[in-house]
Amino acid sequence: MTTALLSVQNLRVTFPTRQGAFQAVRGVSFDLGRERLGVVGESGSGKSMTGRAILGLVRPPGRVTADRLTLGDQSILNLPERQMRAIRGNRISMVMQDPKFSLNPVMRIGDQIIEAYRLHAGGGRDAARQKALDMLRAVQIRDPERVMGAYPHEVSGGMGQRIMIAMMLAPDPEILIADEPTSALDVSVRTEVLNIMDGLVRDRGMGLIFISHDLNLVAQFCDRVLIMYAGRVVETLAAKDLHNARHPYTQGLLNSLPRLDHPVERLAVLQRQDSWRDVPLQTDLPGGL
Amino acid sequence: MLTVTDLNVWFGYPPDRVDAVKAASFTVAQGESFGLVGESGSGKSTILRAITGLIDTWSGQIEVAGQAVAGRKRDRAFHKTVQMVFQDPYASLHPRHSVDRVLSETLKLQGMDDIDGRISRLLNDVGLGKGFRFRYPHQLSGGQRQRVAIARALAAEPKLLLLDEPTSALDVSVQAEILNLLTDLRAEHGLTYVMVSHDLAVVGHMCDRLAVMRGGRIEEIMTVDQLRHAGATQDYTRHLIAASAGYERS
Numbered sequence: 001m002t003t004a005l006l007s008v009q010n011l012r013v014t015f016p017t018r019q020g021a022f023q024a025v026r027g028v029s030f031d032l033g034r035e036r037l038g039v040v041g042e043s044g045s046g047k048s049m050t051g052r053a054i055l056g057l058v059r060p061p062g063r064v065t066a067d068r069l070t071l072g073d074q075s076i077l078n079l080p081e082r083q084m085r086a087i088r089g090n091r092i093s094m095v096m097q098d099p100k101f102s103l104n105p106v107m108r109i110g111d112q113i114i115e116a117y118r119l120h121a122g123g124g125r126d127a128a129r130q131k132a133l134d135m136l137r138a139v140q141i142r143d144p145e146r147v148m149g150a151y152p153h154e155v156s157g158g159m160g161q162r163i164m165i166a167m168m169l170a171p172d173p174e175i176l177i178a179d180e181p182t183s184a185l186d187v188s189v190r191t192e193v194l195n196i197m198d199g200l201v202r203d204r205g206m207g208l209i210f211i212s213h214d215l216n217l218v219a220q221f222c223d224r225v226l227i228m229y230a231g232r233v234v235e236t237l238a239a240k241d242l243h244n245a246r247h248p249y250t251q252g253l254l255n256s257l258p259r260l261d262h263p264v265e266r267l268a269v270l271q272r273q274d275s276w277r278d279v280p281l282q283t284d285l286p287g288g289l
Numbered sequence: 290m291l292t293v294t295d296l297n298v299w300f301g302y303p304p305d306r307v308d309a310v311k312a313a314s315f316t317v318a319q320g321e322s323f324g325l326v327g328e329s330g331s332g333k334s335t336i337l338r339a340i341t342g343l344i345d346t347w348s349g350q351i352e353v354a355g356q357a358v359a360g361r362k363r364d365r366a367f368h369k370t371v372q373m374v375f376q377d378p379y380a381s382l383h384p385r386h387s388v389d390r391v392l393s394e395t396l397k398l399q400g401m402d403d404i405d406g407r408i409s410r411l412l413n414d415v416g417l418g419k420g421f422r423f424r425y426p427h428q429l430s431g432g433q434r435q436r437v438a439i440a441r442a443l444a445a446e447p448k449l450l451l452l453d454e455p456t457s458a459l460d461v462s463v464q465a466e467i468l469n470l471l472t473d474l475r476a477e478h479g480l481t482y483v484m485v486s487h488d489l490a491v492v493g494h495m496c497d498r499l500a501v502m503r504g505g506r507i508e509e510i511m512t513v514d515q516l517r518h519a520g521a522t523q524d525y526t527r528h529l530i531a532a533s534a535g536y537e538r539s
Contacts, residue, residue: 042462187532187533189328190536191532220536221536256465258468258494260490260493260517260533267468269469
């Protein structure tokens with residue numbers, strides 16, 4: 001693997017509760033290179049929280065600890081908010097699940113992109129406007145002038161998500177964290193959005209963390225997959241080997257999916273085991289995590 | 290069991306009138322499981338809402354168990370025949386009503402007797418034990434909530450169950466449990482299903498026949514065998530099947 005853009009070692013996110021400390025993420029480690037890394041798991045497995053912790057978006061009383069959390073050679077663990085803001089958006093960007101909730105509903109789309117871009121890159125309004133138009137074109141919006149003047153409710157979900165991607169990519173980040181970017185979209189729009197992300201990652205040499213609950217999609221789209229269960233990575237494998245997964249949890253998730261080409265009378269149901277919470281990680285990959 | 294002929298549904302008035310469903314026709318036989326698939330906005334949920342009387346701006350004929358329905362009015366016999374399960378179990382249960390209250394209210398409305406015994410049996414049917422009876426929705430997981438919603442729909446002992454994306458808000462592992470539950474219930478109670486989903490694989494697993502919808506029209510009605518063996522005749526259906534097969538890296 002090439003040098004890591006992002007290195008995470010023993011990341012933990014803890015929330016105090018009345019029943020004592022609850023660890024939402026329990027010792028996650030990985031290195032991200034210029035690749036597409038998939039993070040898969042059920043709801044509550046800590047996959048989104050991992051993404052948020054990297055960006056310093058875990059709100060108190062939640063606490064983030066790690067042995068190492070470095071971007072390039074800079075530690076970004078629990079940076080003061082001011083310094084974190086210089087990284088967030090500029091060097092690491094995030095695309096959230098639902099564009100309906102991440103775009104400002106009372107602000108024109110063009111103004112939002114321009115604002116976001118100038119905040120990170122500075123420069124004049126005209127240059128930013130030009131950049132915004134370019135970005136909208138880059139995510140294959142056919143009529144960028146019209147979209148610039150539109151409000152979020154006037155565009156479809158798929159277009160909203162492409163606008164989000166455009167906005168996130170405008171400052172040319174090194175790493176993009178996409179948290180379920182296609183779950184709210186229809187299958188045909190999903191393909192389009194993935195194509196765009198794929199192209200951008202390839203052309204710009206970005207690192208992509210793709211958080212999703214959709215195993216098959218991740219297997220097809222990413223290079224490498226981390227499978228999370230109860231706040232830990234239980235298995236990591238090359239995406240093309242996903243169907244040879246050895247961990248019973250991964251196998252259980254795969255088997256519980258209905259498949260068109262493989263009809264069954266009853267779907268296999270996942271039998272959870274307590275031991276999954278604590279067994280050591282299995283990996284086949286050279287160089288480990 | 291269900292016959293829909295030339296169904297049109299619209300919202301708003303000209304010039305802003307939107308035709309959500311255009312000339313949709315299909316029949317569902319007794320005991321059959323019929324799927325409606327399509328992208329968001331294709332009108333698949335709207336058809337269910339028109340059948341149940343949640344929308345009154347429709348024209349055409351809807352016949353349920355041989356009885357024609359009109360407008361928004363549905364008589365008690367209709368509610369005894371048809372029940373619906375909604376997409377989001379987080380939104381379809383009253384947050385301040387316990388499971389017991391949700392079910393007993395429904396049973397009283399249906400004029401049932403032996404409410405206590407029926408609630409136990411319903412909870413048993415959907416795989417929830419006695420311990421869940423006095424819980425509130427926030428004390429249940431998504432899958433457990435959807436089980437309560439299914440129990441509520443079964444309370445009226447319906448013949449026809451309308452399922453509007455019953456598993457799309459759930460994890461795949463929980464989805465498998467709910468789909469198995471629905472399969473079992475259909476066999477046990479001899480139910481007829483109309484299931485709306487955007488997931489072709491789910492419909493392929495659950496249904497015998499399906500209608501593919503686009504922009505308010507039914508593009509194609511086909512059997513699941515045709516779906517599996519590339520028997521789609523319309524370009525759009527093929528496109529949808531290809532897209533749902535996942536992502537092909539270019």
